[in-house]
Amino acid sequence: MKILIDAMGGDNAPGEIVAGAVFAKSELDCELVLIGDRSQIEAVAEERELSLEGIEIVHTESVITMEDSPLVIRERLDSSMGIGIEMLKRGEGDALVSAGNTGALHAGSTLFVRRIPGIQRSAIATILPLAKPTMLIDSGANATVTAEHLLQFGVMGSIYMNNIFGIESPEVGLLNIGTEDCKGTQLQQDANRLLKAAEGINFIGNIEGRDIPFGKCDVIVTDGFTGNIVLKLIEGCSSYMMKEIKGMFTKNPMTKLSAAMMSGQLGAFKRKFDSSEYGGAPFLGIAKPVIKAHGSSNAKAIKNAVRQAISYSETGIIAEIAEQVKTVK
Amino acid sequence: MKILIDAMGGDNAPGEIVAGAVFAKSELDCELVLIGDRSQIEAVAEERELSLEGIEIVHTESVITMEDSPLVIRERLDSSMGIGIEMLKRGEGDALVSAGNTGALHAGSTLFVRRIPGIQRSAIATILPLAKPTMLIDSGANATVTAEHLLQFGVMGSIYMNNIFGIESPEVGLLNIGTEDCKGTQLQQDANRLLKAAEGINFIGNIEGRDIPFGKCDVIVTDGFTGNIVLKLIEGCSSYMMKEIKGMFTKNPMTKLSAAMMSGQLGAFKRKFDSSEYGGAPFLGIAKPVIKAHGSSNAKAIKNAVRQAISYSETGIIAEIAEQVKTVK
Numbered sequence: 111m112k113i114l115i116d117a118m119g120g121d122n123a124p125g126e127i128v129a130g131a132v133f134a135k136s137e138l139d140c141e142l143v144l145i146g147d148r149s150q151i152e153a154v155a156e157e158r159e160l161s162l163e164g165i166e167i168v169h170t171e172s173v174i175t176m177e178d179s180p181l182v183i184r185e186r187l188d189s190s191m192g193i194g195i196e197m198l199k200r201g202e203g204d205a206l207v208s209a210g211n212t213g214a215l216h217a218g219s220t221l222f223v224r225r226i227p228g229i230q231r232s233a234i235a236t237i238l239p240l241a242k243p244t245m246l247i248d249s250g251a252n253a254t255v256t257a258e259h260l261l262q263f264g265v266m267g268s269i270y271m272n273n274i275f276g277i278e279s280p281e282v283g284l285l286n287i288g289t290e291d292c293k294g295t296q297l298q299q300d301a302n303r304l305l306k307a308a309e310g311i312n313f314i315g316n317i318e319g320r321d322i323p324f325g326k327c328d329v330i331v332t333d334g335f336t337g338n339i340v341l342k343l344i345e346g347c348s349s350y351m352m353k354e355i356k357g358m359f360t361k362n363p364m365t366k367l368s369a370a371m372m373s374g375q376l377g378a379f380k381r382k383f384d385s386s387e388y389g390g391a392p393f394l395g396i397a398k399p400v401i402k403a404h405g406s407s408n409a410k411a412i413k414n415a416v417r418q419a420i421s422y423s424e425t426g427i428i429a430e431i432a433e434q435v436k437t438v439k
Numbered sequence: 440m441k442i443l444i445d446a447m448g449g450d451n452a453p454g455e456i457v458a459g460a461v462f463a464k465s466e467l468d469c470e471l472v473l474i475g476d477r478s479q480i481e482a483v484a485e486e487r488e489l490s491l492e493g494i495e496i497v498h499t500e501s502v503i504t505m506e507d508s509p510l511v512i513r514e515r516l517d518s519s520m521g522i523g524i525e526m527l528k529r530g531e532g533d534a535l536v537s538a539g540n541t542g543a544l545h546a547g548s549t550l551f552v553r554r555i556p557g558i559q560r561s562a563i564a565t566i567l568p569l570a571k572p573t574m575l576i577d578s579g580a581n582a583t584v585t586a587e588h589l590l591q592f593g594v595m596g597s598i599y600m601n602n603i604f605g606i607e608s609p610e611v612g613l614l615n616i617g618t619e620d621c622k623g624t625q626l627q628q629d630a631n632r633l634l635k636a637a638e639g640i641n642f643i644g645n646i647e648g649r650d651i652p653f654g655k656c657d658v659i660v661t662d663g664f665t666g667n668i669v670l671k672l673i674e675g676c677s678s679y680m681m682k683e684i685k686g687m688f689t690k691n692p693m694t695k696l697s698a699a700m701m702s703g704q705l706g707a708f709k710r711k712f713d714s715s716e717y718g719g720a721p722f723l724g725i726a727k728p729v730i731k732a733h734g735s736s737n738a739k740a741i742k743n744a745v746r747q748a749i750s751y752s753e754t755g756i757i758a759e760i761a762e763q764v765k766t767v768k
Contacts, residue, residue: 240679250616253624287582287667295582295664319671323679335624338616339665340672342648347676350569350652354711355684358704365704368697375687375694382683 111139113419114203117146118173118190119210121406125154127209130412132160137413140420143203146190147171168193176405180213184221191215198398199223205399205419207390209407216251219396226428228435231259232395233334234402235267236341237388241325245271247394250338257300260284260331264305264313265438266394266431267329273425274418275328283317283327285336291315297333305331308438348383389418394431399423440468442748443532446475447502447519448539450735454483456538459741461489466742469749472532475519476500497522505734509542513550520544527727528552534728534748536719538736545580548725555757557764560588561724562663563731564596565670566717570654574600576723579667586629589613589660593634593642594767595723595760596658602754603747609657612646614665620644626662634660637767677712718747723760728752 115131117124128151131142144151144162148169155162172189174182186192191210195218198206208215216234225232233248247267252259264282271280284302286294291302293316305313317326322340332340359369359376369376389411390403399422403415444460446453457480460471473480473491477498484491501518503511515521520539524547527535537544545563554561562577576596581588593611600609613631615623620631622645634642646655651669661669688698688705698705718740719732728751732744 253616285668287579287664319668319673320675320678322672323675335616336665336668339614339648339669343651343669343672344648344676346649346652347673347680349649351676351680354708358701358708361704364700368700371693371697372687375690379683379687 111420111423112141112143112203113416114143114145114194114197114206115412115416116190116194116206116208116210117144117151119208119215120403121176121209122408123209124150125158126407126409127412128154128162129158129160129409130407130416131165132162133409133413134416135165138417138420140416142166142416143168143197145170145193145197146173168197174211174214176211178211178214180211180217183214183218191218195219195222198400204423205401207401207403207412207415207419209390209403209405209412209415212250212402212405215400215402216393219393219400223400224397225395226397226432226435228432229262229266229395231255231262232393233263233266234337234391235270235394236337236391238322238341238344239383239388240323240344243275243388244322244325244327245329246337246341247329247331248334248337249341249391250334251393252334254335255297255333257297257304260297260301260333261304261308261438262395262435264311264329264331265308265434267331268311269427269430269434270392270394271328273427273430274421277328279312280328281312281314281326282329282331283314283321285322285330285332285340286316286318289316289318301331310434310438352380352383389414389416392418392422397428399428440749440752441470441472441532442745443472443474443523443526443535444741444745445519445523445535445537445539446473446480448537448544449732450505450538451737452538453479454487455736455738456741457483457491458487458489458738459736459745460494461491462738462742463745464494467746467749469745471495471745472497472526474499474522474526475502497526503540503543505540507540507543509540509546512543512547516551521547524548524551527729533752534730536730536732536741536744536748538719538732538734538741538744541579541731541734544729544731545722548722548729552729553726554724555726555761555764557761558591558595558724560584560591561722562592562595563666563720564599564723565666565720567651567670567673568712568717569652569673572604572717573651573654573656574658575666575670576658576660577663577666578670578720579663580722581663583664584626584662586626586633589626589630589662590633590637590767591724591764593640593658593660594637594763596660597640598756598759598763599721599723600657602756602759603750604657606657608641610641610643610655611658611660612643612650612656614651614659614661614669615645615647618645618647630660639763639767681709681712718743718745721747721751726757728757
């Protein structure tokens with residue numbers, strides 16, 4: 111098992127990416143390839159006293175930044191991300207992990223690695239934390255979709271949650287503005303009908319915004335516009351509330367003492383909102399495993415993304431999707 | 440100034456509605472009409488030792504429930520909500536407050552009270568709490584909209600926030616999946632262009648989901664599908680986090696002591712997430728003031744909704760919308 115890692119992608123690259131790779135190498139059974147500027151990678155490793163032994167480095171000085179337009183990937187296949195995509199395509203690695211530009215990674219994966227035959231659109235499948243790990247698919251790749259795309263998202267999400275999280279017959283919900291089948295626009299009404307009729311999916315019907323944090327289902331199906339708003343709103347709510355909680359505990363000596371008494375609980379509370387425990391977001395529908403780690407990933411998040419990439423490759427999810435999509439059309 | 444109140448609408452009707460009306464009567468300078476079952480209203484007042492003196496009661500036994508389809512309002516104009524709408528239409532009151540079925544209230548307002556001339560769609564304009572009061576328009580009336588509808592939502596929201604919250608030149612943001620003008624579907628791209636070109640609106644551009652809790656602008660413009668998901672997701676996140684915080688503080692004797700030391704701060708923290716401080720959601724675009732109080736409104740929320748209805752009537756917002764909509768088309 112060989113995992114390709116874009117060493118230059120993300121807000122904390124290359125430092126945290128390199129550290130994450132070193133942790134992954136020590137804990138997990140796999141080969142690792144770090145793609146990026148060799149001198150920067152080696153400098154970071156030396157500074158942090160990390161050994162790169164057993165980790166292959168593929169050198170490039172070209173980088174795609176977070177601000178670049180997604181389609182830049184077409185002209186910059188010599189970038190750390192571009193080389194990763196090319197190596198994955200050629201079979202010189204089993205999976206690719208990047209914390210870089212989401213749009214470019216998705217565009218590159220679609221253009222060069224291609225989709226699974228029969229899959230009309232690939233989707234960014236983020237695992238939300240909160241009450242329980244819940245997949246939000248699509249969380250941003252496709253701003254407009256058809257009902258059949260939503261059906262395929264449900265199929266793919268279901269297979270992933272079953273294989274990676276071991277959930278028997280994952281519950282699939284359609285994000286909508288009411289629980290009755292007739293609610294929403296024509297898109298949701300059509301998707302509801304298709305999901306209900308599809309075999310092999312445990313469709314529980316529509317779910318509403320307020321159900322999301324409570325883990326009402328395992329897979330939340332939605333278009334990439336709504337999904338992106340939802341994902342970022344949850345991030346915003348979490349960070350707003352953490353800020354307010356911090357303010358509450360630092361108000362005066364009494365509250366500070368109280369915070370000290372609570373410190374263990376506060377740490378556990380904070381972890382409930384930390385999605386890095388689950389690694390990154392798989393691009394479901396792409397013919398080979400691509401994992402998008404969060405832009406702000408630290409070493410732990412990268413290590414978890416590598417672990418996730420290994421499971422993704424080993425479990426045969428992609429073959430199962432290719433098989434099942436033939437029957438649900 | 441005469442405010443009509445649907446005494447039978449909402450999860451806590453008629454008890455909290457009647458209590459809210461009595462509080463409003465004692466604190467605010469206005470005439471009040473409670474519409475609903477006279478014997479129930481009087482029984483509730485007696486039970487709670489509240490005086491209904493000076494409050495008019497219009498009796499009806501018919502009620503629209505939370506589960507009824509919105510269009511039921513057409514056949515049930517003898518319901519407490521229906522009578523309220525009819526009285527408002529005929530000028531037998533200056534504004535209507537209801538905590539009942541949102542869809543029915545909006546459908547009835549549109550069908551019978553009608554829209555302001557030139558306004559193509561009326562919208563539910565919810566005031567979100569969190570960092571500062573922020574209007575979310577539309578938060579559920581129109582699942583599909585055009586760019587021009589979104590422009591009109593921006594105009595109406597701006598006028599409302601200026602008049603009711605005293606904000607000079609309110610900042611208007613378009614909810615989107617990125618801050619660049621080119622982001623989103625054709626709808627957001629077109630709306631961005633219209634909002635940017637419109638005079639008299641302080642358009643700050645696109646805002647993202649993560650900006651919402653931090654009060655990045657005063658008016659968030661979006662379609663009713665996305666707005667409804669956002670509104671309910673914020674409710675869900677707040678209630679999930681309150682539950683978790685409560686769990687954290689009741690874990691053991693030490694955390695319980697800590698909670699006691701924090702009690703003042705905890706109350707203040709909770710109030711940040713309490714939208715009832717701001718009353719209810721005005722239906723902007725309807726030719727007369729209609730305020731939808733939250734379904735779970737307590738007496739305080741109803742009193743605040745009545746206060747809001749008075750300001751809404753007094754400030755001439757509707758005339759200003761009618762005037763401004765002529766020039767932004």
